[in-house]
Amino acid sequence: MIDVLIVGGGGAGLRAAVAVAETDPSLKVAVVSKVYPMRSHTVSAEGGAAAVIGAGDTLDEHCYDTISGGDWLCDQDAVEAFVAEAPRELIQLEHWGCPWSRESDGRVAVRPFGGMKKMRTWYAADKTGFHLLHTLFQTTLKYQDVIRYDEWFVTKLVVDDGRVHGVVAVEIRTGRIETIPARTVILATGGCGKVFPFTTNAAIKTGDGMALAYREGAPLKDMEFVQYHPTGLPFTGILITEAARAEGGWLINKDGYRYLQDYDLGKPTPTPKLRSMELGPRDRLSQAFVHEQHKGRTVDTPYGPVVYLDLRHLGEGKIDARIPFVRELCRSYQNLDPATDLIPVRPVVHYMMGGVHTDLDGATPIAGLFAAGETACVSINGANRLGSNSLPEILVFGRRAGIAAAAFAREHRDAEPPAVRSQGGDERRRLERAREGSRHGERIADLREQMQHTLEGAAGIYRTGDELAKAVDTLADLRERAEEARVDDTSTAFNTELINLQELHSMLEIAQTVVACALNRQESRGAHQRTDFSARDDEAFLAHSLVHRAPDGTPSVGLLPVTITRWPPGERVYGRD
Amino acid sequence: MRRTLEPYLWLLFSGGGVVAALVVPVLVLLFGVLMPLGIVDWPTAEHLRGLLDGVLVRLALVVVVVLCLFHAAHRIRHTSEELLGIARFDLLVAVMCYGGAIAGGIAAVMLMF
Amino acid sequence: MKARDKVTPSAAVRTTSAAYRPRRDNLWFARSRNYTIFVLRELTSVFVAWSMVFLLMLVAAVLDGTLEGFAALAAQPWMIAINVVALAAAAFHSVTFLNLAPKATVVRLDGYRLPAWMIQGGNHSLWLLVSAVIAFFVLRGFR
Amino acid sequence: MTDTTQAVRQAAGTRTIRMEVARYRPGQDAEPVFQGYDVPLMSDWAVLDGLNHIKDQLDGSLSYRWSCRMGVCGSCGMTVNGEARLTCGTFLTEYGEGPVRIEPLKGFPVIRDLVVDIDDFLAKLSSVRPWLIREGEDLPLTAEYAQTPEQLEAYKQYSMCINCLLCYSACPVYVLDPDFLGPAAIALAQRYNLDSRDMGDRFDVLSQDDAVWGCTFVGECTRVCPKHVDPAEAIQRYKLTAALRSVLPWSRR
Ligand SMILES: Cc1cc2nc3c(=O)[nH]c(=O)nc-3n(C[C@H](O)[C@H](O)[C@H](O)COP(=O)(O)OP(=O)(O)OC[C@H]3O[C@@H](n4cnc5c(N)ncnc54)[C@H](O)[C@@H]3O)c2cc1C
Ligand code: SF4
Ligand code: F3S
């Protein structure tokens, strides 16, 4: 029997694993991941990780930036804990070997980042997530007792009588379906960007963990808050990191005009100014794009309208020194050179503020079930996450969840209930049936695409009640059709189609919660902008959305008050102070 | 920890590689191509003898021969194993290759001293 | 036991599958130009060895006073042919070996490493110099 | 067929390219067989986009790995027209009129279609102790170990490895002898050896017949590496380190 079973081998999952291994080596820890851990999506993060370090910066300022950036929907106790623990987590990573970029005197270097008033974003060139994940992964190799289930796909949580008892998972390479009993389970499965058509997220970000918890009765929180990043490459959705703007890049429209000055984001200055213009928060920048589009000041391409990111004035030297990966990506995936060419960009779905509802220790309402990382909603991100807050978040709360789960496992040493076997058996039969294949029905990819376009249309940067209501019906219909989807692959060995089908079910489930929460929130806040309710309404909606799965499988949305400690709601001000 | 001879063999191989790179082309060019073709005249036997009278020259020649032969032995061992897929007979191949190099070295010493 | 045999990262939970193990490709060196060049590079060593044999024959001839006979042998067309090939091989060896040398030797100045082309340039200059000196002694010497 | 698919077809016009994809279904095929598919030839499609088109629209049973689609997760390595490549970073248009042959990475057992078994690499990776080894007291979690940009630069290149294993696939020594520790694992060992913060010693694993001494400096590993890690250099440098240490036993590194 495993004491702490971690689903997900990204930054959050691995940090939790090390935390357990370090606090109590006698506990049996396992990491189950549908891809080899170092392939997890944390690897793609580019820009950096925020933590107060320099003189002249304070924890309170980081708190304030985070809370105002989140449009006062963050739980302030969570933010305070997060901000206080972030520095030691990043230093811990340094002690494990992370190649942070350095000042000439050997100290860790920091850079400015969108929505942050002080320079506090640590970076490892522009491959921060890559270095962070590989450092963590290689460090976990030191703990040889951590069991790894590499390329195992979790399809179900075993929950009995309000308590988790393990998971059911498929070993992808052999098709073996196994029930893995565990005293505690930590979900660290990352986000669900793939419910949208145009996203920076990798193929594996299908919201499995959120769906696993949600199906067993755990509520999801703030699912309507979907972050659009203002600068994605058209077609591929590859992200051009915010660091490109932090280093001095400009956003210009088709007339070469730095249009952000028209949207209450400050006045253009030749060098970047914190919390102003191009360094404003992501939601506001993405919204400005839509307005430009409506004014006809964007450029049309086969992949939709774009504006330009201009890095030419930075010069080759600075680009190569500070943001080499941006240049590499532009060259190999867009066939242009940012030193001499403008980069076409458009807003792209990037991050889920919402997720499985947890407390400060990652505990969900299901006993023994924890969640951490992008899949969880603690909530420190509120209505809009600040860039470079997510990497420290997965570390801080990954560790916290690990420690809390270890404590839970030590206290609950009872034997496994019979429900484990029976639920495992049911799940096995369901999967085996799915693997028999089906010659009729629609293709998984087609259903997926329809879901994605439904979400983009109804729950994009701007939303209206009518569109959302229509989307509710479309998604319900798609869910039924997904049950009948066509499956060509009947093999047991590395059957990715079977996996894709499970992922589609997860995504549809998640998509429904996004739309339901968005429909319920009749105000505009942060990343959630309703054209039919364009103002923020603290009276009615200074509260989290909490969505449960009703017995008939539809989402039912309620509200949960926000925890306010020291920062009463105010106006979000950028670029004028 | 398992001990291995490879570091020593590799040093001999590398040293031989450098020496071979520096001296072999010019020697082959002169004695093997230009002189036989008559483009350059053969030096007199006395001249060459005179060169060989220097102990240092003879010593240097022995070093060159030994290192170059080891270089060749090392490469021939590895390449033959890769080309012919006979890595499982490594010991035999190695004995033959390095044995040849040692024999050549001994021959050189006997010849010159 | 090898250190790496002690390591079993996830073997504990891994079921082995019926994987297909490709057979050895006996013509691997012909599959790409780079492989072929590599094999040719390695085979230069045969000619290096031959050069040493040839050199020892020369030395023996000089010491025995039979240089004439050696010269006659060396002038045989097939001998010249072998040596022309040996010369090409030796030159190829020199170029590749001296170019690859900076891979193993990283020279640092002021904390930053010296670029490869500098080391390569130095190596090739040394090659020319050594060749010139040898040619000088063989052909003229200090009479 | 959905709107996007149609739009793609339209944009591509009638231009298509033939992809010949190696299929291996255990239990069904005794050895890999090729299956041909025609996919739209879009100017900005990578080989991976072609495979995704096949999987999404033509044949759902094709199996391969991919995730990030931006050359950083390291999962999409395959053999494309005989060469080890990251398929997300290789444009279809590179192959003109086609056909393009897609095979699994060479040198590894094939689990299914284009999916190879890389567990062996993970065992090798952990064997070189790829983590920072410290002796004595650790600093408290309030201060970082100082490291100047020059000290960072000394190992940075070797830390860029994404574990895509193209280098193993291109290395004839590994393909002929799977016991060879191989390029990426050695490069990552060097990544820590050369880190000014590391006090570890990896001589026991690295200076072995089937570790650095197995490498005959073919150099293909470096040529195919998409991240310019230069494992060939890492290996030759360690050979020198290890050789000097063997002849000068008193010199520890
Ligand atoms: C392009 C990009 C750039 C970013 N840049 C930054 C940045 O500069 N700064 C910042 O702070 N944040 C950034 N982010 C956000 C940040 O990278 C992510 O939020 C964070 O890495 C999420 O980590 P995670 O550990 O929660 O999940 P992930 O790293 O996504 O890991 C999820 C894990 O769960 C496993 N898994 C999922 N489902 C299953 C299942 N069913 N069964 C078994 N295993 C499963 C996966 O295999 C994987 O191992 C960026 C995000 C993107 C997309
Ligand atoms: S060294 Fe290069 S080719 Fe080899 S695994 Fe690492 S990134 Fe891939
Ligand atoms: S290709 Fe192989 S032989 Fe050595 S230099 Fe690279 S590891």
Ligand code: FES
């Ligand atoms: S898909 Fe991640 S490297 Fe190609």
